[in-house]
Amino acid sequence: MAVSATLPAEEDPEISAERAYLATARTALQRMHHDVVTTETQLTAAAEDNDNYTERYYQRRARELRALALVDLPDVPLFFGRLDFDADQAEVGTQRLYIGRRHVHDGAGDPLVIDWRAPVSTAFYRATRDDRHGVRLRRRYGFSGAADLTAYEDEPLAGPGADGAAEAASSFLAAEIERPRSGPMRDIVATIQPEQDDLVRAPLEQTVCVQGAPGTGKTAVGLHRVAYLLYTERDRLGRTGVAVVGPNRSFLSYIRRVLPALGEVDVTQTTVEELIGRAGADRPEDPAVARLKGDGRMAAVLRRALWLHVTKPAEGLMYAKGTYRHRVADHEVSEIVAALRGSMRYGPGRTAAAKRLAHAVLVQMERRGESPDDRTHNAVARSQPVRRLLDQVWPKLVPEQVLFRLLSDAAFLAKAAKKDLTPDEQELLLWGKPARSWRSARWAAADSALLDELGDLIERTPSIGHIVLDEAQDLSPMQCRAIGRRGATGSLTVLGDIAQGTSPAATGDWPELLRHLGKPDARLETLARGYRVPAQIIDYAARLLPVIAPGLGAPTSARRSPGALRVTPAAAEDLPDAVVAACRECLEREGSVGVIAADAAVRTVHERLAAEGLAPALLGDSENALEEGRLVCVPATLAKGLEFDTVVLVEPARIVAAEPRGLHRLYVVLTRAVSALHVLHAEPLPDPLRTA
Template sequence: MSAPSVPSTPESASAPSPLDTERAHLAASRAALRAMRRDAEALDISDVAATWVSAEVLRRDVEARIKALADLAGTPLFFGRLDYLRALDAEGETGTRFYIGRRHVHDASGDPMVIDWRAPVSRPFYRASRQDPQGIALRRRFGYDGGELTAYEDERLSDPGADEGPAGALLRREIERPRVGPMRDIVATIQPEQDEIVRGPVAETVCVQGAPGTGKTAVGLHRVAFLLYAHREKLARTGTLVIGPNRSFLRYIEQVLPALGELEVRQATVDELVLADGLEIRGTDPAPTAVLKGDARMARLLRRAVRSGVRLPEEAVVVPRGTRRWRVPGYELAEIVRELLDRDIRYGAAREALPQRIAHAVLVQMERAGEAPDDRVQAAVARSAPVKAAVKAIWPPVDPAKLVLRLLSDPEFLAEHAEGLLTAEEQRLLLWSRPPRSVKSARWSAADAVLIDEARDLVARTPSLGHVVLDEAQDLSPMQYRAVGRRCSTGSATVLGDLAQGTTPWATGSWAEALSHLGKPEAAVAELTQGFRVPREVIAYASRLLPAIAPGLAEATSVRDTAGSLRLRRVPEPAGPDGLDGPDGPAGLDGLDGAVVDACRAALEHEGSIGLIAADARIPALAGALARAGLAHLGPGEETSERVRLTLVPASLAKGLEYDHVVLDEPAAVVAGEPDERTGLRRLYVALTRAVSGLTVVHAAALPAPLAGPGPEGDRS
């Protein structure tokens, strides 16, 4: 592998340097992309469609095409080149060359100038090696400064004697490039084990257990982009969805797919996914209640409650038709009801089938009497007043929200259906102390909304999407998994998470259990343990927590050995009455607050983004300290400005985010902010692993036991 090559002197006055040649190809490719967009803009579709509906669909398609052909400023049009040993066509040419980029670009003749990274011909860019060159003679990576091509680096895969070596300088530089603003794609740096997941079959569900910094979120987003490329027609019909833990996280990742040319992928949180019928989440549950509401047993409870209104009829249904009256006896009606119950179809579908079954029984009698009724007669009988009245009495309609309201407010109704499922104490946890008067006045919690969604699906099937990406999955409850699983019941999913980062009271215990609740027990679990984001010194320090938080997981490694990436600073014991500030008290910047501000100032001397992560309870005090120090800062998900590079991050929102340098305030407070020590240590593990270049830990209280002991700079905790 060669070092980054920036030729400074051409071989002759008439022969351009290789770098000049590559720059010329970049300029020509950009010009070709602009021409492609102009062609799309010039399309006259005014008299093409036969109907106004077709015309509107066509217009939207053309607008989407124009938008997709935008040349994004500062984003390299191509990042690599492949020189094949031989042509891929039948003409026997040698030296076939392809430039690999984020989108396809062709010239006026239709010949490709840039190949989409998702195309099959691009695959060796990520997979080829000297042991398995896959027909590649040379792989070239390009280095950019903004949008300007500044360097290149070659790997001659056809030379078996060359050293394989670690990632090249350009690859490392791209991985370590300072990050300000939203998350960016990793399309230029995808590693072979990541690419294998990205290009997996559309019908297969895969679960990615990924240690911090292994790129699992980026892998999931790139898999969506690849599937939309390879199976666009299918997924255009069925739809795709990315589910994240909160809106801050979704704002952070929202630019990745558009940068890859995919503009129509919906993003949502689980809470947003299950809300319907104008309901709002306005209440919260104590942890024990939330854990119980997320328990899979609630699905069985709801199933019993939904079907509780069905009554076996005893009286006959009499249907007048012309001059005759047709009678369906009670025992025959009861047989129809039992059969529908035994078929285990959804409540609403069975209710719709019941009048047709009753009407069919009437038609059988008509035929025996010598009449010849047709489908119109059956439909009329099914709509007749006696049949409608019978259906209402036998199989009454169910309102999912009202049903859940009754379960949570009616002790007798709950006890009737919870028998053998929930203990008396568990039933008391579920019941509201002050039952609301109506569905609209109820202060529904996030867990309640999931229960309503479950009941809604028991009544009518939830439409399934073609593919769902579920990120930070380790924090979902069994009932939340079921809610997501309903959205991909006939499709596939990419499940992303890290068991060591589970910070909810109902966090996933194992992926086998989680996938079972999702309805995908056959899914394969892929483990990513090699980190590309977190420096080796930082991940090793954070991994001290693994025996206490996830003893079954392998310790993560990192390809990046950055000296001095971890600093621990112990602040002298505080003298202030609040236990956090020094002698000057809360109004000053001595003690812990002052040390944190100093660490932020030091971090701002370097390039890139800075994240100040602290226990949620410490955020107001630190916001005040930063303001008094004159340091402007943003909140999570607001990182869109290169002028304000400091983000103040509550520990509860840090998951999934990354910053070039992290200042971590008072680890003991992060742990203490959670309901139990194990959850607190997991939250601390998340906070410790958000750094890309450097981590500074500032503390006054003693460090948690797993982190105590010798550390960088002789920390004395």
């Protein structure tokens, strides 16, 4: 049976010893940080004689990142577990290891804390009595306040006391999972479960797709996998880069502290729109149009639209040099263009056409007895006659030119669409009142992926070493293609839940989504057992699944929480008072409180709570809203990926009515609570929930 601290922390000699060890480790970490900073100062002075600016910059940047990674965060425990090994485990090198968020060594280089990502640390997450990995005892620590060590729990895996150890240890893990929190998300490195650890430690070359029910920790798995890959493949990823892609800025604000807490401070965190970076979203658009623009068929339409700009020449090429005239006949120009058309990207194809035309001219020069060299060849390729001819048959283009013509010219759209789009779909795509030119056009959000597709057809998109793509179920096929291009030579961690797909063009199927990402052979795993959301809430939300995701199995939860679910009807005139009363009650308990309502109503709720003196923050008004207090008002469309200890959900029917996939949105907001969910409504609940 597991053994926990039984004396008060101040009187327990074991806790005193562990606290002393923690203090020693913190002192060592501070020394390591000081050594890096001191070395940087010395190397910076010595590097002044180095004329290679780029080399100096990257050396300095590497030292700066190393120093940041060694900063001791006072509110983050330096270690969270300990492994005691069998005496005969010589390969371990010691019989006791402390497992923490980063490696710490003493002045002689001996380890005081082992990084959780090191191979030997795997045993902390995977050792069982049947497969001990040489471990005889696993210890977990409890902390309070500013990382103050207050408790421990031992789990014997061998010898007396091993029976029932796992069951006893689970209560300690549950206490850590249920610990109230406020502000941004924190890491789960102390509570990673074996099935999660298997995904975290998947090799870099493997693209992993995780279908995760609410509360299963899929976002945490993705972030911890980034930290693990940077530990094991730092040189490779240092050259090619890592990006974490989330659904919106509020979500990125929520997760931004996780990687720094794990010692990783140089990871790009961005949204899909920012990663693509092609167009604004200032043009309102009908969801049906957005859905069509996100359809994978648009890729073929865009490709044709681009290459339709390459035409047959009306005349040949005439190049003059001195008194000589060198002519390339129109049929020969046609052959050159036809041979290159569609065989490579549009931009390089134009360059190759110029070089082949120049080569045809040089052949004629040689026939006249001249001896042209590479300089002559380059001069002819860049000459005005060649450029003028190419402007006619292979014009320079930017993506906006092509898309503007496609959406404003019915005849051109019909020619590019062929049989891929029906006449009704073509009519849906066409702008009613197009701008005068592509330079003044206003673009919609869905146009961004289309412009990116065209951009890649013109010039190759640079690739990233590894991309974590969260809430991927909301991506359209065209957005998937845009992200897939950026991971073409790397790998991805794809995270999401089909049941939470709320965008008009959501794919709705993982194999199809992975195909559009260019990773059809990705490893697809399901996390169905939740650790964060109580069973009462999961079961309540799961009533929607037969309607929104009929083929998806119902999730389960590892825990129940007394009083986790309350559903309270109220008269319409009494609902605002009921919301205020519910928030006051929630604030009497520890932890964060999220008040979620339909976007159109959330500001009114916020104003009422503020008038009552509850000082709520409003998500969306500020990136730091989650840190401005315990009470946060959340528009339903920004709730995805967030968690609160308690959620007050106001008027579910209005959330459903606000958008075509409103039931999917309701499933999302119903599953944001870690401890308790209080549903308040005046209007009738959606049918699947009425029997609650």
